[in-house]
Amino acid sequence: MKTLRYLWLFLLVFVTGLMPVYADNTETGGEKGKVDVQEIVFGHISDSYEWHILTYGDTHVSVPLPIIVYSSNTGWHAFLSSNLAHGQEYEGFYIAETGDYAGKVVEKDAQGNEVRPLDISITKTAFSLMINSLILVLIIVGVSRWYKNRKPSSEAPKGFVGFMEMFVMMIHDDVIVSCVGKEYKRFAPYLLTAFFFIFINNLMGLIPIFPGGGNVTGNIAITLFLALMTFLAVNIFGTKEYWKEIFWPDVPTWLKVPVPFMPVIELFGIFTKPFALTVRLFANIMAGHAIILSLVSIIFITASLGVVLNTSMTIISVLFSVFMSCLEVLVAFIQAYVFTMLSAVFIGLAQVHHEHK
Amino acid sequence: MSLLNPDIGVFFWMLVSFIIVFFILAKFGFPALVNMVNERKQYIDESLKSAREANEKLSHIKEESESILVEARKEQAKILKEAMETRTQIINEAKEKAQSEGGRLLEEARKQIQKEKDDAIRDIRKQVAELSVEVAEKVLRKQLSSEVEQNGMIERLLDEVSDSKK
Numbered sequence: 001m002k003t004l005r006y007l008w009l010f011l012l013v014f015v016t017g018l019m020p021v022y023a024d025n026t027e028t029g030g031e032k033g034k035v036d037v038q039e040i041v042f043g044h045i046s047d048s049y050e051w052h053i054l055t056y057g058d059t060h061v062s063v064p065l066p067i068i069v070y071s072s073n074t075g076w077h078a079f080l081s082s083n084l085a086h087g088q089e090y091e092g093f094y095i096a097e098t099g100d101y102a103g104k105v106v107e108k109d110a111q112g113n114e115v116r117p118l119d120i121s122i123t124k125t126a127f128s129l130m131i132n133s134l135i136l137v138l139i140i141v142g143v144s145r146w147y148k149n150r151k152p153s154s155e156a157p158k159g160f161v162g163f164m165e166m167f168v169m170m171i172h173d174d175v176i177v178s179c180v181g182k183e184y185k186r187f188a189p190y191l192l193t194a195f196f197f198i199f200i201n202n203l204m205g206l207i208p209i210f211p212g213g214g215n216v217t218g219n220i221a222i223t224l225f226l227a228l229m230t231f232l233a234v235n236i237f238g239t240k241e242y243w244k245e246i247f248w249p250d251v252p253t254w255l256k257v258p259v260p261f262m263p264v265i266e267l268f269g270i271f272t273k274p275f276a277l278t279v280r281l282f283a284n285i286m287a288g289h290a291i292i293l294s295l296v297s298i299i300f301i302t303a304s305l306g307v308v309l310n311t312s313m314t315i316i317s318v319l320f321s322v323f324m325s326c327l328e329v330l331v332a333f334i335q336a337y338v339f340t341m342l343s344a345v346f347i348g349l350a351q352v353h354h355e356h357k
Numbered sequence: 358m359s360l361l362n363p364d365i366g367v368f369f370w371m372l373v374s375f376i377i378v379f380f381i382l383a384k385f386g387f388p389a390l391v392n393m394v395n396e397r398k399q400y401i402d403e404s405l406k407s408a409r410e411a412n413e414k415l416s417h418i419k420e421e422s423e424s425i426l427v428e429a430r431k432e433q434a435k436i437l438k439e440a441m442e443t444r445t446q447i448i449n450e451a452k453e454k455a456q457s458e459g460g461r462l463l464e465e466a467r468k469q470i471q472k473e474k475d476d477a478i479r480d481i482r483k484q485v486a487e488l489s490v491e492v493a494e495k496v497l498r499k500q501l502s503s504e505v506e507q508n509g510m511i512e513r514l515l516d517e518v519s520d521s522k523k
Contacts, residue, residue, distance in 0.1 A: 119366045126370035133374045140386035147389045152396035189383035221363035225371045
């Protein structure tokens with residue numbers, strides 16, 4: 001019975017493997033049928049002004065998003081991105097196709113040059129960021145509502161609340177308390193928020209359709225902001241001893257007096273730490289998205305190479321995509337964990353007290 | 358590459374979203390959970406401690422009750438012994454008293470009897486004396502019924518008196 005089911009599954013994969021070929025043939029074939037993988041992958045990874053869901057034939061189904069720009073000539077503008085679709089111009093703004101600002105909203109200044117206005121549009125990344133933030137707030141506040149009107153003597157929670165309690169306490173006890181040290185109470189809310197913020201955004205990025213699928217934590221502005229928060233937490237709350245160790249570290253005097261080697265290195269270290277945080281999270285998540293998309297694209301690339309090759313590659317691609325998606329779930333957790341742990345470690349290192357020596 | 362250029366718009370919305378999320382979660386989210394877990398931990402620790410103390414107290418009480426029982430048994434035995442002693446003592450005393458009382462009564466009875474006897478003897482003597490006087494009277498009256506005899510008597514008596522005067 002079980003073997004029969006596997007056989008059916010195999011047949012199904014085989015048949016679905018044939019389908020792209022069919023679709024490819026019925027379309028226009030030739031030049032237009034060629035798949036531009038780079039465009040697919042980068043189109044997904046980079047930001048966009050509308051949320052493209054699917055294309056069926058010539059119909060594009062996408063969610064229009066608000067564009068908010070401030071032009072130094074004409075002031076504030078806010079309109080829907082559907083006004084700019086297919087290269088249209090609206091209120092003097094259009095999406096540049098080429099040049100330095102390719103894919104961004106631009107306008108022409110008095111000299112006729114393309115200039116970029118101050119652009120705080122709610123792009124796809126910003127929009128999915130908001131959706132994910134809302135989900136995060138709903139989950140955590142919903143869970144914490146359970147604790148209202150309950151005493152420490154009442155029973156421990158079960159089900160989802162129990163799971164979240166275990167999850168939160170794992171991060172709190174194993175990462176925050178053990179890495180930050182005794183001053184952990186001040187930093188725990190930020191670190192917990194950072195962890196769950198990154199984690200939920202990572203996970204939502206793995207869901208392929210709206211409202212998931214946004215490449216939020218794979219956007220460098222997002223990771224830069226998070227790293228900046230850690231940078232501020234480290235340096236604003238750093239103790240006097242922390243600054244002393246940077247400008248007057250415990251090394252032989254010749255390393256710091258005529259030419260301040262160590263202070264320069266230490267000072268450099270202040271900025272490399274958040275930079276490393278930024279790039280690590282950004283690169284990992286972006287790469288994950290790129291790999292999954294590339295694997296899926298294999299199906300469409302091999303469509304022109306014959307049925308047998310295409311089918312076998314489809315099977316391989318699906319298997320690899322499943323594997324990669326599973327791996328990405330792991331990565332989603334690991335990267336959130338690593339970011340939180342490193343932030344906690346950096347904060348802990350800035351909380352130097354005399355008795356530690 | 359545009360991927361590596363942080364976009365100001367996304368950065369701005371990230372700032373807004375993250376700050377809002379952070380304040381909501383820091384105020385209403387995590388502290389409630391973390392505090393509750395810590396309080397629960399404390400509560401469990403305290404409960405365990407008090408349970409251990411109660412257990413100790415219980416075993417202590419058991420020991421104490423056993424010792425009290427042993428003491429009570431001892432006391433009981435002691436009281437019983439004392440009671441027995443008192444009983445025998447009382448009995449002995451009573452016996453002694455009864456004996457002495459009996460002896461006293463006997464003595465008294467004997468004395469009474471003696472007295473009665475003496476009285477009776479005295480009475481008898483008196484009676485005998487009276488009777489003998491009466492008999493002597495009667496004999497005398499009979500002997501002195503004639504003048505001669507009376508004179509003879511007087512004579513004799515006088516003789517006797519004179520004899521005794523000599």
